[in-house]
Amino acid sequence: MTGAGRGKGAVNGFDHEVVVVGAGFSGLCVAIQLRQKGVRDLVILDAAPSVGGVWRHNTYPGVAVDVPSATYCYSFEQNPSWSRSFAPGAEVRAYAEHCADKYKLRSHLRLDTKVERAVFDEDADIWHVHTDQGEITARFLIAAVGPLDQPKNPDIPGIDSFTGKVIHTARWDHGHDLRGERVAVIGTGASGLQVIPELAEAAAHLDVYQRTPIWVFPKVDFAIPRGVRTAFRMLPPLQSLVRFITTVASEVIMVLGIVHYSKAPFLVRATEAICRAHLRRQVPDRRLRRALTPRYGFGCKRPSFSNRYFPTFMRDDVELVTDPIERFTPTSVVTRDGREREIDTLVLATGFKILQLGAMPAFPVVGLGGVELGAHWDEHRYQSYEGVASPLAPNFWLMNGPYTVTGASWFSIIEAGSTHIVRCVTEARRRRALRMVVRRRPHDDFTAEMRTRMKGTILGQPSCARSNSYYFDRHGDAPYVRPQSGLYVWRRSRTFDVNDYEFTR
Incomplete structure (x- = not known):
């Protein structure tokens, strides 16, 4: 030994x-x-x-x-x-x-x-x-x-021949500078939803390759005031109460709506309505909104929260690509419709095995x-x-x-x-x-x-x-x-x- x-x-x-x-x-x-x-x-x-x-x-x-x-x-x-x-x-x-x-x-x-x-x-x-x-x-x-x-890489013809930079979100290379580059990201799940707005801020142009859209909730994200954090330290039961409330909310949405769907399908429909309204508020373009709307029931795959994801697609330097990727060349991505898009860096937000x-x-x-x-x-x-x-x-x-x-x-x-x-x-x-x-x-x-x-x-x-x-x-x-x-x-x-x-x- x-x-x-x-x-x-x-x-x-x-x-x-x-x-x-x-x-x-x-x-x-x-x-x-x-x-x-x-x-x-x-x-x-x-x-x-x-x-x-x-x-x-x-x-x-x-x-x-x-x-x-x-x-x-x-x-x-x-x-x-x-x-x-x-x-x-x-x-x-x-x-x-x-x-x-x-x-x-x-x-x-x-x-x-x-x-x-x-x-x-x-x-x-x-x-x-x-x-x-x-x-x-x-x-x-x-x-x-x-x-x-274990990071999962897509099985797409020619991807090994791509000569640009390839980064998986689970193994990020912080030494690589994306500023001024043409970037493509594959994946619009929970990781993609978080990284895509950040990539758009850095890249000269961003192509987002989407296979299936994601259900997205509005994100009530805010800085927790120092006084609240002090109160949590001084009064642990107060934080326990907040934890109980957020856990119950998760139970209601995920368990009653998803696990017990046959008994309470209205909860899934109500949840989908909240997500659709959030998308409608942030994306006025009807064609784009349709492309970002899931065609499967809420809960079939992991949903997420974001206030920045949808507005990213309204930028002139960001393109949502829904045509399937057919192959890679050493310098580009080719989709099934025959269009070839030149890129410098490929980001894989393709999840895990x-x-x-x-x-x-x-x-x-x-x-x-x-x-x-x-x-x-x-x-x-x-x-x-x-x-x-x-x-x-x-x-x-x-x-x-x-x-x-x-x-x-x-x-x-x-x-x-x-x-x-x-x-x-x-x-x-x-x-x-x-x-x-x-x-x-x-x-x-x-x-x-x-x-x-x-x-x-x-x-x-x-x-x-x-x-x-x-x-x-x-x-x-x-x-x-x-x-x-x-x-x-x-x-x-x-x-x-x-x-x-x-x-x-």
Whole structure:
């Protein structure tokens, strides 16, 4: 074993009792909860040189949270210092560093360490975690790599022949000066919506290539007065109240309108009306407005907030291109209508690999019988128990796995997953179990329930076929989303029957 110090578990035949892969907010959260339960022999691995996950990687111009800041923090460590109602990305990354310091996680971190694969030893009931720094063994393995981790590049003929500068929003090159350049950006999702107004300010000309438009809310973005921040520090319950209000608003829109669409379709229609009115106010040009209007139901793909996105297309130096890209040349983009547009820099706001082989899980996980979990899901459809466990992988849990994301705060989702996992680890320790694996029946029942519930959501409606949403996988399922309320998921993480797992001493 190289690359990480040996923990107390070494006397039992493994280097550490728990290995957590990922030092983003998911990994930090589960590590904090483990420490609070007395689990100290743990190591957190991450390929990056610092903590923060997606917020360490995404530093493109204009990056910020796209939900109210009040919800974007742990419930147990609320941040009274956000400068704006929608916090800038740099502040979110600083918050991750703060949490790592406050909860004494630095000594557990092994950064610049990329996990290449993990293999379960069925005889010894331990995990062999292979990294680019050597092998680490552990009793329990937790994959906490977030879903927005691996940048996705478009598969367009000739793109490798383009000789200009290519930048993905998730790996921004701050040393490249866009001023005076002809720039093209591919993608009009959540990242594109934030970066496009910034690119328009810098470039001599900007072409925006849109495959599907995005539903956009008006953004109530303002600087939080110093007095309010002081009040949050002095009166934490006040901030908790604000967080509760913004979380409830998210639940109403995302859960009642999207998850329970069949019961309350009027909420989706009302939400779409708000977004259309926002577009109408900002874009008087009817032809342009039509091109920017989604042809799929609200909720089929991730919506966002902006007051600057739509007005950008009213500029003389910005062109919205809706004709599909046919190919690239060394210096230009050619669309299906035959038009060729010369560019200097290509910006890819094309999102991430999520529901595909190699992305969930983010590294090969070889469990019982030599079955690799990602390959099994890719072939047999994504499935899980409570979004975190598989009967194929003992002593293993996956944060943000199939059927995880619901309408509540992202941090509520993280905390629920962490609570489930920490209950499992502490129960295995209490029973002195060497192996803990979810039983097949509760796993299959949960997966079947999720697939049945999904039929009543907006994601089960025909209009979503036109959305090109990363919520869907190649099987036509939408296992990114958990069709239940955030409150239910929070309660379930605390009340699921631990005997749904089989323990071996």
